[in-house]
Every structure is written in C-alpha cells, then in structure tokens.
Amino acid sequence: HTHTHTHTRHGTLSTHRRTTTLSAIHRTTKEEQQPLFRVRMAKSRYEYVKEFELADIALPQCYMVVRVDGRGFHRFSSVHQFEKPNDVAALNLMNRAAHTVMEEFPDVVFAIGESDEYSFVLRRDCTLFQRRQSKISSCIVSLFASSYVHFWSMYFPETTLKYPPCFDSRVVCYPNLNVLRDYISWRQVDCHINNLYNTCFWNLVLTGGMTEVEAEQFLAGTKSDEKNELLFSKFDINYAKLPEMFRKGSVLYRGSVDEPVRNSRTGEMTIRKRRKLLCTHQDVIGDQFWTDHPKLLK
Helix, strand or coil, X not given: CCCCEEEECCEEEEHHHHHHHHHHHHHHHHHHHCCHHHHHHHXXXXXXXXXXXXXXXXXXXXXXXXXXXXXXXXXXXXXXCCCCCCCHHXXXXXXXXXXXXXXXXXXXXXXXXXXXXXXXEECCXXXXXXXEHHHHHHHHHHHHHHHHHHCHHHHCCCCCCCCCCEEEEEEEEECCHHHHHHHHHHHHHHHHHHHHHHHHHHHHHHCCCCCHHHXXXXXXXXXXXXXXXXXXXXXXXXXXXXXXXXXXXEEEEEEEEXXXXXXCCCCCEEXXXXXXXXXXXXXXXXXXXXXXXXXXXX
C-alpha cells in the first residue's frame, strides 16, 4: 500500500497510522466514559441470552388500553371489612391510585374504573417505551399497586393493611375510535350490571336475613327490571337515586376548570382557565361526553 506522510517534530507519521491512532484514542476515551460494568457486559460471553427476549411491540396507530384488575379482592375486601355493597373509601382509594398513574404518564389520556379494576387509555400515537407492551403494562400496574398501598392510611386511617394487595394487568390494542368507545361503554355497562346485582344481593343478606347461598339462588335468572322492583318494594331503595360513582364508575381525564385568581396589581378577582386532572362519575356511553370533549382521544 502507498501511504502519505506527515512531518512532525518527532519524525514522519503516515496518514494510515495517524488515522488508526486517532481512532484508538477516540475509542479509548469513549470506553472510559462508560461505567465499567457496561464495558464488561458488552464483552461477556453470556450476552447471547438477550436473544431469548421477545419483541412485544404493540401495533402502530392503535389505541392501547391497560386494564388493571385486583387479584383475590373478594378475600381482600372481607379481611379488611369493606362496606357492602360499596365502600366509598375503597373506591376513592382506587381513584387516587389511578390519578397517580395519569400524573406520571401523560400518554394516558383517559381512564375508567369500577370496583377493583381500572382501564387506562393511551394516545393512539403513543411511543412510550417504544410501544413495548410488557414494559408499559408492568410500569402502570406496579405504580398503581404501590400507590394503593402508599395512600391506604389516608383513606383507611383506622384500618391496618393486613397484607399487600395484588393487581394483574394486560394490554389490549383497539384499531379505531369506534371500537375503543365500545370498550369504554362495555366497562360502564359492566359497572351497572355488577352494582345492581350486588346491591340486591347484599341487601338480601344484610337486611333481608338470607344467607349468601340463598341470596344467590333467589337472584338467579332475574332481569334488571325485577331487581329494580325488588330494591324498591322490599328495601325502599330507588336504584336511580344511588350515587353515580356506584352506578357508573369513575372517569378520569384532563379538562379545563375555572379558577379564581387575584390580580396582584389591582387586587381584583378574575377567572382563568386551568388544565387539571378531573375525576367525575358520568355517562360515557352516549355521545354527550364525547361531544363536550372532542379532542380527548384524538
């Protein structure tokens, strides 16, 4: 090979050697900037095990929904003596845990919860963790569970947490807004069906004097109108008047609220719009909510 040469104070240095030397210096400097364990790992003969990791990237341009569900919460609620059929403190604790998730992950734009479950909707163009489903699911459910424990004493100041709660989670992708809205409607309908049944069941047990087995047998095969009639005629309960949180669940989203602010110069009070996380208990099956928030899922 033919080399060009450069004259220096210390003699002649070929361009080939000079380039090689500079490359070596650059490589050494770069390696020195890395933690020692990372350099060793890169040269480890065990690194091949990374090939067994599966790529679980969610389909692009689909809405991702992470559904978090309590595991073994029938026992958990009994051990901690939750009020039946609905414990307001327990439901508000679930809402607080969900609020923490949405604070931490701005890509979560909507959430709906009832009983011991919560569904979190991520933006359609979300690139969180490169859309790796296992990473997204594990981070959201772990934060939800830790928040549930962290805020426990705030909602149950007189009740000691007997053992750690457990939640599972999964990621489901929905291709368009229509299918996503059907999913959201399904969860709210499920909330109504479960609450109507549980309200009848526990009134039969706690007030009607039935055993749990007898109440279950009594309600088997009954329709919604029959359950409503049972509550009204036997227990003087108008189901439609029960709190909306029981009947419709909880909905979390970012919205605008009017906030009074005092002008520091004039001292006058003015109203300004502020974006904040809202927790409401309203119908999301019909069109009105989505008409009022047209950009929420877009």
